[in-house]
Amino acid sequence: MPFLSYRHAAQLRQELKDTRATVVTPEKEDFPELIRRWSDTCEKEAGAVVMVTSSHEVALVVAFANRHYIPIAVQGGGYSTSGASSTHGGIVINLSAMHNVLVDPASATIAVQGGATWGEVDQAAEREGLAVVGCTTSAAGVGGTTLSGGFGWLTGRHGLVIDNLVSVKMVLADGRVVTASEAEHPDLFWAVRGAGQSFGVATEFVLLAHRQRSPIFGGLLYFPADRLAAVIEFANQFDERATGDEGLFFGFTTRPPDLLSTVIVALLFYNGPRVAAEAFFAPLLALGPIQNETCEMPYPRMNTILGPLAASGARKRLSGTTVRLPLDPQIVHEVYEDFDRIMRSYPRVEGSVVVFELLPYARVSQVPLDATACANRGPYHNVATILRWHDPELDAKMANLERALLRKIRERGGVASIAGHGVGIYANYAGHEANAQELFGDNLPRLQKLKKQYDPKNMFRKWHNLLTHSHEPTVIC
Ligand SMILES: Cc1cc2nc3c(=O)[nH]c(=O)nc-3n(C[C@H](O)[C@H](O)[C@H](O)COP(=O)(O)OP(=O)(O)OC[C@H]3O[C@@H](n4cnc5c(N)ncnc54)[C@H](O)[C@@H]3O)c2cc1C
Structure with a gap:
C-alpha cells in the first residue's frame, strides 16, 4: 500500500492551490487534533488531512488519490469505531467545513452538507417548526449515519433516515460529481441508501422534514x-x-x-x-x-441526552x-x-x-x-x-x-x-465483525454489480468491503 510521500503531498497542494481546500500534513500544528476521532482507537497517522469546502475540491482529491493509488478515508462526524474514517498513511478527506444546513419550509426539505452533525440539522429544523429522522446522538455525523440507513426517535413515525432521503450529491471514484435520486441515477440512489460509504463521498443530502410538535x-x-x-x-x-x-x-x-x-x-x-x-x-x-x-x-434536546455517554476521548x-x-x-x-x-x-x-x-x-x-x-x-x-x-x-x-x-x-x-x-x-x-453477505443478504449481488460499475478499483472499501467474496482485484487498502 503506497503511503502519501512528501512529493505526493506537495503535488496535491499544487493541484488544490486555486481552491479553498487545505492540505494538512503531520508536521503542522493542527494535525494531531485533525486525526482524533470519537474513539482513541481510531487515531491513525494519516499522510495528510485535506480540509475540503466544496464538491469540486472533494472531486479533485478523489481523482488525485485514484490516479496515484493512494488510500483515502472520508471523515464525517468521526463517530464510527471501526477505523473506517481514518487511514494510516493515506489521505483523509475531512468534511467538517462542509456543514451548512439549509431549511426550505415551503417544500419541507432540508439540504445538509456531508460534514454536518445531527445537532446542526436538529437546531436548524426546529427554527422552522420541523424535524428530520436523524440520530439519537446529536454529535454524530449525518454522513455516516445516513449512508447506512440511520434511525432515530422519529423512526417509529417516519421510517429510517434513508426512507426520508430525497437526493444525495456524490463524488464518485473517478472524480465525477453526480446527484442520485429516484429520477437521476436511480441505481446509485438504491445503493447509497444502505451502503453509501462504499460508493463515494456524499457532499450534500436533501432530507424530508416533518412538522414537529414542541415540547x-x-x-x-x-x-x-x-x-x-x-x-x-x-x-x-x-x-x-x-x-x-x-x-x-x-x-x-x-x-x-x-x-x-x-x-x-x-x-x-x-x-x-x-x-x-x-x-x-x-x-x-x-x-x-x-x-x-x-x-x-424541545425535540433537539432529546438528542443531546446521550451526550455525556457519547463524549469524545x-x-x-x-x-x-x-x-x-x-x-x-x-x-x-x-x-x-x-x-x-x-x-x-x-x-x-x-x-x-x-x-x-x-x-x-x-x-x-x-x-x-x-x-x-x-x-x-x-x-x-x-x-x-x-x-x-x-x-x-x-x-x-x-x-x-x-x-x-x-x-x-x-x-x-x-x-x-x-x-x-x-x-x-x-x-x-457491525464494526468489521460481519461480512458483506451478512450485512446485505439478498441485496449483495446487485450491490456488487453496481460497485464494479461505480468504483471498479474499490477505492471506497474502508467501511465494509462489498467485494470481500469476489475475486475482483482490490488496489486500495
Ligand atoms: C454514541 C453513539 C450513538 C449512536 N446513535 C445512533 C442512532 O441513534 N442511530 C443511528 O442510526 N446510528 C447511531 N449511531 C451509529 C452512527 O450512525 C455511526 O457511528 C456512524 O458511522 C457515525 O457517522 P459519522 O459520520 O459520525 O462517522 P465517521 O466515522 O466520520 O464515518 C463513518 C463511516 O461513514 C463514512 N462517511 C461519513 N460521512 C461520509 C460522507 N459524507 N460521504 C461518504 N462517506 C462518509 C466514513 O468514511 C466511514 O466509513 C451511534 C453511534 C454512537 C457512537
Whole structure:
C-alpha cells in the first residue's frame, strides 16, 4: 500500500492551490487534533488531512488519490469505531467545513452538507417548526449515519433516515460529481441508501422534514438492579402498546459517583404531551427510579441526552445485534451480570453501556427489502454495546468481551435473520465483525454489480468491503 510521500503531498497542494481546500500534513500544528476521532482507537497517522469546502475540491482529491493509488478515508462526524474514517498513511478527506444546513419550509426539505452533525440539522429544523429522522446522538455525523440507513426517535413515525432521503450529491471514484435520486441515477440512489460509504463521498443530502410538535416528553430514568425483571416485563409489551410516537432505550451502565456498580438505565421518548407520555410509561415510572430526569423538552434536546455517554476521548467499541420481543428475562439477567463483571474487573471502564433500543418498527419494515440496499428491516430492535476503556493493552480483551456479550444475545435471544425479514444486523453497529453477505443478504449481488460499475478499483472499501467474496482485484487498502 503506497503511503502519501512528501512529493505526493506537495503535488496535491499544487493541484488544490486555486481552491479553498487545505492540505494538512503531520508536521503542522493542527494535525494531531485533525486525526482524533470519537474513539482513541481510531487515531491513525494519516499522510495528510485535506480540509475540503466544496464538491469540486472533494472531486479533485478523489481523482488525485485514484490516479496515484493512494488510500483515502472520508471523515464525517468521526463517530464510527471501526477505523473506517481514518487511514494510516493515506489521505483523509475531512468534511467538517462542509456543514451548512439549509431549511426550505415551503417544500419541507432540508439540504445538509456531508460534514454536518445531527445537532446542526436538529437546531436548524426546529427554527422552522420541523424535524428530520436523524440520530439519537446529536454529535454524530449525518454522513455516516445516513449512508447506512440511520434511525432515530422519529423512526417509529417516519421510517429510517434513508426512507426520508430525497437526493444525495456524490463524488464518485473517478472524480465525477453526480446527484442520485429516484429520477437521476436511480441505481446509485438504491445503493447509497444502505451502503453509501462504499460508493463515494456524499457532499450534500436533501432530507424530508416533518412538522414537529414542541415540547416532546423524554429523559432518563435510573433503576437499581432489583427492578430488572419489571423493566423487562414493561419492555416486552412495547411492540403491542406502541403506536409510532414512542421510544424506549434501556440497558445497563455505571453512574457517578459509584462507578463500579451497574445500574439499569432507561431513556424514554414520547412525541406527544406529557400526560399521554406518562400514561404510556406509567408502569416504568411507578417502579421507583433512583433518579428521574424525564421532563418536557424541545425535540433537539432529546438528542443531546446521550451526550455525556457519547463524549469524545477514551478507547471505545460500538457494536450491536438485533433482538425480537419478548426478551427472555433469563438472558437479559445474564447479560446484566456479564456486564457488571466487566465493570468490576477492569480499570476505568465507566461509561460503558449495553442498550436495547426499542422503536416501533412498522414503518421501517413496510418498505420492501429490495427497495433500498439497506437490508436491516424487520420486526426486531437493535441492541448496541459500547465498551469504553483507556489502556491500549486492553484493546483485544475488550473486543473479546464485547463479542461474547453480543454472541450471548444473538445466539440465545437475538435475530440472526428471519426469513423474509432482512439480515437482522445494522451495518453501522457491525464494526468489521460481519461480512458483506451478512450485512446485505439478498441485496449483495446487485450491490456488487453496481460497485464494479461505480468504483471498479474499490477505492471506497474502508467501511465494509462489498467485494470481500469476489475475486475482483482490490488496489486500495
Ligand atoms: C454514541 C453513539 C450513538 C449512536 N446513535 C445512533 C442512532 O441513534 N442511530 C443511528 O442510526 N446510528 C447511531 N449511531 C451509529 C452512527 O450512525 C455511526 O457511528 C456512524 O458511522 C457515525 O457517522 P459519522 O459520520 O459520525 O462517522 P465517521 O466515522 O466520520 O464515518 C463513518 C463511516 O461513514 C463514512 N462517511 C461519513 N460521512 C461520509 C460522507 N459524507 N460521504 C461518504 N462517506 C462518509 C466514513 O468514511 C466511514 O466509513 C451511534 C453511534 C454512537 C457512537
